[in-house]
Structure formats: structure tokens, C-alpha cells
Amino acid sequence: xTARELKGIAASDGIAIGPAFCYxxxxxxxxxxxPEQPNVELARFQSAQEQARMELKGLRExxxxxxxxxxxxxxxxAHEMMLDDPMLADKVGSKIQQGIIVEQAVADATQxxxxxxxxxxxxxxxxxxxxxxxxxxxxxxxxxxxPDTALNSLQNPSIIIAQDLTxxxxxxxDPALALGFCTALGGLTSHSxxxxxxxxxxxxxxxxxxxxxSMKSGQMLVMDGGSGTLxxxxxxxxxxxxxAIKREKEIRLEAIxxxxxxxxxxxxxxRVEVAANIGEVETAREAVEFGAEGVGLLRTEFLxxxxxxxPDENKQYGIYKAIFDVMGQRPVIIRTLDIGGDKPPSYMPxxxxxxxxxxxxxxxxxxxxxxxxxxxxxxILRAAAGHNVRIMFPMIIGxxxxxxxxxxxxxxxxxxxxxxxxxxxxxxxxxxVETPAAAVLVDVLAEAADFFSLGTNDLxxxxxxxxxxxxxxxxxxxxxxxxxxRMIKMTIDGAHRKGKWVGMCGELAxxxxxxxxxLGMGLDEFSMASRSIPLAKNxxxxxxxxxxxxxxxxxxxxxxxxxIEDYMKGVLAGLDA
Amino acid sequence: MIxxxxxxxxxxxxxxxxxxxxxxxxxxxxxxxxxRNLTSGEEPVDAKSIISVLTxxxxxxxxxxxxxxGADEEVAVQALGELVKSNFGEA
Numbered sequence: 001x002t003a004r005e006l007k008g009i010a011a012s013d014g015i016a017i018g019p020a021f022c023y024x025x026x027x028x029x030x031x032x033x034x035p036e037q038p039n040v041e042l043a044r045f046q047s048a049q050e051q052a053r054m055e056l057k058g059l060r061e062x063x064x065x066x067x068x069x070x071x072x073x074x075x076x077x078a079h080e081m082m083l084d085d086p087m088l089a090d091k092v093g094s095k096i097q098q099g100i101i102v103e104q105a106v107a108d109a110t111q112x113x114x115x116x117x118x119x120x121x122x123x124x125x126x127x128x129x130x131x132x133x134x135x136x137x138x139x140x141x142x143x144x145x146x147p148d149t150a151l152n153s154l155q156n157p158s159i160i161i162a163q164d165l166t167x168x169x170x171x172x173x174d175p176a177l178a179l180g181f182c183t184a185l186g187g188l189t190s191h192s193x194x195x196x197x198x199x200x201x202x203x204x205x206x207x208x209x210x211x212x213x214s215m216k217s218g219q220m221l222v223m224d225g226g227s228g229t230l231x232x233x234x235x236x237x238x239x240x241x242x243x244a245i246k247r248e249k250e251i252r253l254e255a256i257x258x259x260x261x262x263x264x265x266x267x268x269x270x271r272v273e274v275a276a277n278i279g280e281v282e283t284a285r286e287a288v289e290f291g292a293e294g295v296g297l298l299r300t301e302f303l304x305x306x307x308x309x310x311p312d313e314n315k316q317y318g319i320y321k322a323i324f325d326v327m328g329q330r331p332v333i334i335r336t337l338d339i340g341g342d343k344p345p346s347y348m349p350x351x352x353x354x355x356x357x358x359x360x361x362x363x364x365x366x367x368x369x370x371x372x373x374x375x376x377x378x379x380i381l382r383a384a385a386g387h388n389v390r391i392m393f394p395m396i397i398g399x400x401x402x403x404x405x406x407x408x409x410x411x412x413x414x415x416x417x418x419x420x421x422x423x424x425x426x427x428x429x430x431x432x433v434e435t436p437a438a439a440v441l442v443d444v445l446a447e448a449a450d451f452f453s454l455g456t457n458d459l460x461x462x463x464x465x466x467x468x469x470x471x472x473x474x475x476x477x478x479x480x481x482x483x484x485x486r487m488i489k490m491t492i493d494g495a496h497r498k499g500k501w502v503g504m505c506g507e508l509a510x511x512x513x514x515x516x517x518x519l520g521m522g523l524d525e526f527s528m529a530s531r532s533i534p535l536a537k538n539x540x541x542x543x544x545x546x547x548x549x550x551x552x553x554x555x556x557x558x559x560x561x562x563x564i565e566d567y568m569k570g571v572l573a574g575l576d577a
Numbered sequence: 578m579i580x581x582x583x584x585x586x587x588x589x590x591x592x593x594x595x596x597x598x599x600x601x602x603x604x605x606x607x608x609x610x611x612x613r614n615l616t617s618g619e620e621p622v623d624a625k626s627i628i629s630v631l632t633x634x635x636x637x638x639x640x641x642x643x644x645x646x647g648a649d650e651e652v653a654v655q656a657l658g659e660l661v662k663s664n665f666g667e668a
Contacts, residue, residue, distance in 0.1 A: 078597055081627040088628070116632050124592060125634050132628060318667065 003233050006211045008182065010228035011193035014202030015246040016180035017239065020219045020232075021158035023151060023169075028140050030103045041102040045092055048106075048142040049083060055138065055148065056080045063171045066199060075131070075167045075191050082135045087113060103143050110136025127190065134166040154178065159221045161212055167191040173201065180223050182230050184209040196225075204228050259534040260291030264526075266519060267544040274537050275331075275527040277505055281319070284326040287530045291537065294331040296453060296527020297392075297505035298323065300376065301339055309347050310372060316379035324387040331388045333453065333503070333527075334380055335432065336373070336405075338362045338394040357467070362395035363405060370408065377412040384424035392430045392453060397437040402448045405429075432505075434458035439487040446498035453527070454491060456506025460484050478561035479508045485517065485556060485564070492521045503527055513568040515539050520552025542575055579654045580644040582615065583661040591635035595665040600627045602660050608647025610657070615640040624657070 035041060056076045064073035082088070088109055095105035110132055118129035141148075151160070151172055160173065160181035170192040173181070180202035186192055187206060196203035202225030215232065222231040222242045231238055264274040275296035276287035287295060303311045303319060311319075324332060340361025344350035353359040366373035380391060393405050406429055416423040429448075433439050434455035442452065460479045461468055468477040478484070488504075495502045503525030508514045510528025515536060518526065526536060543551075551571055558564050587595045603610050603624040610624040616639040622629035624643065635641055641661070645653040660666075 074594065074597070078593075078627065081597060081600060085626045085628050086623060087626045113628050116628065120632065120634055122634055122636065124589070125631055128592075128631055318664070322667070 003231055003235055003238065006207055006230040006232065008204040008207035008211075008228045008230065009186075009188055009193075010224075010226055011186070011188055011205040012180075012196035012201060012203035013226040014180065014200065015225070015242055015249060016159050016202045016221075016223050017242055017246065018179045018221065019156065019158050020161050020215055020217055020221050021154055021156075022215055022217045023154075023160050023162040023165075025163065026141075026146065028107075028137060028144060028146070030107055030140075031101070031144075033101060035096075035099050035101045038096050038099075041096045041105070042093060044102050044143065045096070045106065045139075048102075048139050051142050052083055052135070052138050053080060055142075056083065059168060059171050063195070066175075075195070076171070078128075079131060079135050079138075079167075082132055083139070085113075103140060106136060106139050106143065110139075130166065130190070134168055137166070138168065148172065158217075159223055161215050161221075163209065163212075165192045167195060170195045170199075170201075173199075175199065175201070180204075180225060182207055182212070182221075182223055184212045202226075204230050255538065256290060256534045259537045260289065262291075262537065263293060264537045264540050266540060266548065267542060268546070270545055272519070272523070272540060273331075273503070273525040274533055274540070275333075275503070275505075275525055276530045276533065277527050278323070278530070281322045281326060283530065284323045287533075288326060288330075290530040290533045292330070292530060292533055294333075294388075294525075294527075295323075295327060296333055296503050296509075296525055298332055298334040300335060300337055304337060304339060304345050304348075305343065307345060307347070310345075310375070313375050313379045313382075316376060317383050320380055320383035324383055324389060327387070329388055331390065333390045333392050333430070333451075333505075335392045335394055336363070336376055336380075337366055340365065357461070363393045363401060364395065367401065367404060367408075373405075373408055374412050374415075377409055378416060378423075381409075381413055381416055381423040381427065382421060384427060385422045387424070389424060390428040390430060390451065392432060392451075394432045394455070395434065396431040396445065397435050398441070399444055399448060402431060402445060406448060432458075433491050433502075434506075435462050436487060439463075439491045442491050442494035443498055446495055446500050449500065451500055452491060452495050452502045453525075454488055454502065454504040454506060454508075454523075456484070456488070456504060456508040459487060459506065463487050479506070479511075480514065480564045480568070481561045482556070482559065482564065488518070488523075489521050489556065492523060496522060501525065510536055512536075512539055512572060513565065516543055516548050516551045516568070516571060517555045518552075519543055519545070520548035520550070520555075539575075578644065578646045579650045580642055581654050581658055582640055582642050583658050584638060584640050585635050585661055586637065587664050587667065588637050590637050590639060591630055591633060591641070596627060596630050598660060598665050599657065600625060600630055602657055603653070605656075606645070606647070606649045606653040608645040608650045608653045610643065610645045610653055613642040613644070615642050 056079050060073045060076040091109035092105045114129040114132040118126050120126045151169060154177050157177050157179050159179050162183050164183050164185040182204045184207055193205055202223055204223055204225055220233055222234045264272050273293050275294040276292035277297040278284050278287050278295055279299045279302045341350040341353045341356035341359055396402050409429060428450040430451035431449045432455045433452050456479050463484050464481055466473050466476045492502045501524040504523055505527040509526040510532035555564050555567060558567060585591055611621040612624040613621040614633040614635050619633055622633060643654050643657050
């Protein structure tokens with residue numbers, strides 16, 4: 001037996017190994033019989049409609065329970081609406097009046113309605129034709145007195161091979177028996193692909209009819225939904241390789257799930273917060289999935305860039321609220337607009353500058369354009385009602401700036417209250433520490449800042465006077481440079497002396513080689529890309545505060561970034577030993 | 578008879594959840610309600626039929642005309658208009 005490797009569309013990540021179960025959609029043969037009186041035929045349609053409604057409600061509940069939400073269960077909601085669509089009843093009714101038997105009438109009517117949709121130009125709309133057909137088949141199957149699906153005959157854990165799967169088929173797949181599925185048709189956005197991802201079922205779609213035609217039930221298969229690969233009759237070495245990958249993935253997934261439930265603690269039980277840096281609402285969902293305990297940095301630039309005009313208050317409100325809703329009661333730090341002449345939006349007149357990074361940017365620009373700044377603050381305060389939100393200003397270098405920006409927040413709040421609009425009050429206000437000025441002045445700034453967050457990318461750039469975009473000096477951009485580490489320590493010590501907490505939302509916070517040092521300095525919050533969270537939580541749990549302090553002290557005693565890197569490599573290697 | 582124009586701002590247009598909500602809302606009224614896609618210029622269709630509403634192919638920023646005729650025509654157009662204007666409750 002020779003192995004055959006097939007390539008399709010990677011629809012849902014995951015590896016499955018097992019025998020094939022070739023599923024052919026049961027043929028629904030329309031009987032040849034003499035039509036009864038129209039009212040009898042019509043009554044049969046109505047009772048089939050009623051049973052279909054019950055089945056759809058059952059499927060809806062089943063999927064909602066398995067996907068912890070209504071989002072995908074809504075597919076069956078839509079099916080129910082199609083079932084009850086007046087167009088369907090009209091078409092079936094008039095065909096029956098013409099002396100056509102109900103089975104034929106349902107088949108023809110749904111086919112006509114499906115082709116109305118299938119002929120539409122937009123792919124998204126055309127894809128709904130499959131839903132109409134699914135509904136039609138359901139009613140016809142009920143009329144023929146057949147059970148819900150032939151997939152019921154699946155008895156051993158198998159990989160399902162099919163021409164295509166309807167959403168109804170996919171939803172009915174028993175996770176204990178269906179290891180995954182591969183289809184000849186379908187695309188990434190088909191309901192089945194979406195459902196597979198939600199149910200965590202590996203799937204490869206669009207393999208092509210000819211590739212699957214020769215396959216037989218019971219043939220050994222290996223499928224990788226992450227790369228869209230299907231191997232038929234795999235040799236032993238392929239099986240071994242995929243078993244290892246599968247195990248590795250499972251372990252990683254377990255680690256992620258475990259960390260999502262646990263709070264980050266040092267080995268001696270001190271709580272530190274591990275949060276996520278996010279932008280849009282999708283990234284908020286990802287943050288929750290990876291176990292973020294909050295958001296340490298919500299960037300707002302995406303709202304302004306790639307637009308033709310500045311987003312108005314309501315638009316911003318809607319987007320912020322959607323993100324806050326995803327995070328629930330977890331703390332969210334939202335940073336006000338941080339743009340400059342290096343990347344100006346098309347609708348904002350930015351002057352040509354010699355040094356955009358030292359120029360009119362971030363809070364400096366916002367303070368000069370009060371309407372723009374206040375619009376954002378109003379949207380934030382409104383969306384923050386009922387949530388745990390904090391506001392953070394970028395690029396602050398002095399107390400006067402901070403007082404002035406806080407004043408604008410107070411004004412925005414007063415305006416909203418006067419207008420009777422619900423909004424959050426007494427929202428904590430903090431600043432990014434990304435300039436040496438802010439680091440050195442942290443005790444002064446603590447007079448008006450409720451918290452601090454170290455932006456290490458810019459802090460490194462400004463402390464070392466190195467443009468990280470410039471290839472010639474990129475090698476000098478060293479976040480573990482002793483000068484940068486001292487800036488960070490100065491900030492943390494200064495803020496703690498004033499009773500204020502300090503977080504970090506720069507890349508350093510998620511770096512394994514930096515985390516022990518930062519822990520030793522007493523950093524209160526680590527905010528990073530969501531995907532780094534599980535490993536960061538894990539690493540934090542391996543260090544006692546005492547040990548972290550020793551590591552930090554040792555690192556700070558070294559003279560160069562290279563020495564610090566080497567030392568940290570040794571510390572991390574020692575953990576695995 | 579009452580009719581009114583609205584712009585659909587929702588990013589998926591009258592599709593998926595917005596289309597479902599729209600048709601469900603329309604079905605709450607006894608009036609005959611039709612909807613037309615003014616941007617593409619298609620013929621008006623029954624607002625109570627999900628399949629018909631989908632065939633309009635209303636996408637983001639398309640303008641639609643809602644027409645109602647019957648006992649509750651005024652509230653019907655108002656309620657459907659509110660739904661569209663509220664961006665289908667997604668603000």
C-alpha cells in the first residue's frame with residue numbers, strides 16, 4: 001500500500017489519526033404516487049414543517065450548550081426562519097394546488113429559492129443557498145419518514161470523509177466518535193468550517209471530489225487541520241511523527257487552558273497581574289482565551305488610521321464598549337491616541353518634521369486639538385460605565401502636561417453628567433513611562449498619576465538614542481541594556497515609594513529572559529501579546545520573590561547588555577535542568 | 578401607506594444577524610411591509626421573508642426604502658427604521 005498525501009484548505013486546526021468513515025448524503029428519492037386532495041397534501045407539509053421546527057430547536061440547544069454561546073446556534077435560528085418563510089409556504093402551496101405531490105413540491109420550491117440566492121454576486125449571500133437546501137432536505141426527509149442522518153450509523157471513532165457537510169450534519173457530529181472531517185467541497189467561511197473551529201474539531205475542506213472518490217471506509221488516515229493535509233494509508237514513520245505533534249499540541253493546549261484558569265503568582269504566592277496588549281475586539285477575545293487577567297494596553301490608533309475622517313464619538317463608543325464587554329470586570333487600561341508624523345492619518349494635517357519621534361505626537365498633538373481629544377475621552381467615559389476601566393496618556397514628560405490632560409478628562413466627565421448621559425466617574429488616570437524624563441520624575445508625576453506603565457520600546461529608543469527603525473543602528477537597540485534596566489528600576493522604586501503601582505506594556509514584559517529581573521524589581525503588572533501569557537504565567541510561578549531579587553541584583557551588577565543576556569540564558573537553562 | 582429611507586451602516590449589511598433581526602421585527606406587525614434596495618435598484622420584496630431580504634444583497638452603506646401598508650404601518654416603519662439606525666443594537 002502506498003501512502004497518498006492530499007492538500008486542501010486548512011479549515012480548523014488540530015490533528016486526527018484514525019480510520020475513514022465515508023459518509024454519503026442519504027439519497028432522498030421522491031416517490032411516484034397519485035396526489036391526494038390538495039388540503040391533505042398541504043396538511044402533510046404543515047406537519048413536516050412542525051417536526052422540522054422541533055428538530056431545529058433541539059439542534060440549536062445542542063450547539064449552544066457545546067459552544068458556550070448563541071453565535072453559532074444562530075445558524076439554526078436562521079434555518080427556522082427559512083422554514084417559516086412565507087415564500088416557501090407560498091411556493092409549496094401553489095405547486096400542490098397544481099396537483100403536484102408534497103414531496104416534489106418541497107424539493108422544487110427549495111431548489112428554486114436556493115438558486116435565487118446562489119445566483120447572487122456576493123459570495124457571502126450566495127453561501128446562504130446551502131442553508132435553504134439544508135432546510136429543504138430536512139423537510140423532505142421528514143416527509144419520507146427517514147431518521148435525522150446517516151451519520152448516526154457511525155460507531156467507532158473515525159475521520160469523516162464526505163462530499164460536503166451541512167451545518168446540521170456538523171452540529172450532530174458526536175465529539176467522541178468524530179475525530180475530524182475532510183470534505184471535497186466547502187471553503188473557509190462555510191458554516192461547517194466555522195462550526196468545526198468552534199467545536200474544536202479538526203477539519204480540512206475543499207480537497208476536490210476526485211481526490212476523495214477512491215477512498216474507502218476503514219482506510220487509515222492522518223489529517224492535519226492546521227496545514228490542510230490529509231495522508232491516506234500513512235507509513236509507520238508518518239504515524240509516529242503525527243502522534244508526537246498531536247501530543248505536543250495537546251500538552252500546549254492543556255497548559256493554555258490551565259493558565260487561563262489560574263492567577264499568576266510567584267513561587268511564594270505573591271500575586272502579580274498578567275495582562276494583554278490588544279487592539280480590536282477580536283484581540284480582546286483572544287486575550288481572554290489565553291488567560292489574560294486584564295488589558296494592560298488597549299491601543300486606539302487603529303480607529304483613526306486607515307479612515308477617511310476622524311471617528312465620531314458614537315462610533316468610538318460602540319467599539320470601546322464591545323471590547324469592554326468582552327473583558328467583563330477585568331481591568332482595562334485604554335491609551336489615548338498615540339500617533340505622530342511618522343504615520344499620520346490622511347485626514348490630519350501633520351507638518352513635515354525633521355524628527356517625528358521627537359516632534360508633535362501623542363499627548364502633545366491631542367492637547368493642541370482639544371475637540372479631537374475630548375471626543376475620544378467622552379467616548380471612553382461613556383463606554384466605561386459599569387466596567388473597570390483606566391485611562392492612560394502616552395508621551396508625558398512633565399507634571400503640567402499631565403495636570404492639563406487630567407483637566408480635559410474632568411471637563412468631558414462634567415459635560416456628560418450635565419447632558420445626563422451615563423458614564424464612568426472617578427476613572428483612574430495614569431501615564432506611560434516611555435521617556436527618560438518621566439522615569440526620572442516619577443515621584444513628581446505620582447502627585448497626579450494613579451498608576452504608571454512602562455513602554456519599554458520607546459523607553460529603550462529614547463534612553464539609548466537609538467532609532468529602532470534604522471538598520472545601521474538596530475544592533476544597538478538593546479532593551480536589556482543596563483541603562484534601560486536602571487531606568488525601569490528607578491521608575492518602579494519611585495512609584496512604590498509614593499504608593500503607586502507600576503505595570504509594563506512593552507515587549508520586554510513578555511520576554512522570558514526579562515521576566516525574572518522585572519519580578520525581582522517588584523513590577524506589579526506584566527502586559528504582553530496574548531500568546532505569550534501562558535508561558536509567562538508559568539515562568540512567574542517558578543520564581544520566589546527572594547530568588548527573583550537575587551537574579552535582579554546580579555543582572556544589575558553586570559556591565560553590558562550582552563553580559564546580562566548571557567547571564568539570563570544561564571538562569572533559564574537552570575530551570576529546565 | 579408610509580415609507581421611509583434608511584442607510585444600513587452595519588458592516589455585514591442585511592445579512593446574518595441583522596437580516597434575522599430585521600425579518601423578526603417585521604413579522605411583529607400585521608401591515609404588509611416591503612423593502613427595497615435603492616442602491617442596487619432591485620424590485621421591492623416582502624420584508625417578512627428572510628430569503629427575500631437576503632436576495633436584496635444589501636451591503637454596508639446601501640440605502641433601503643421601507644414601505645408599510647396596514648393598521649400599524651406607522652409604528653412598523655418607525656420600529657424597523659430604529660433597528661437599522663441603531664446599527665442592529667451593536668452601537
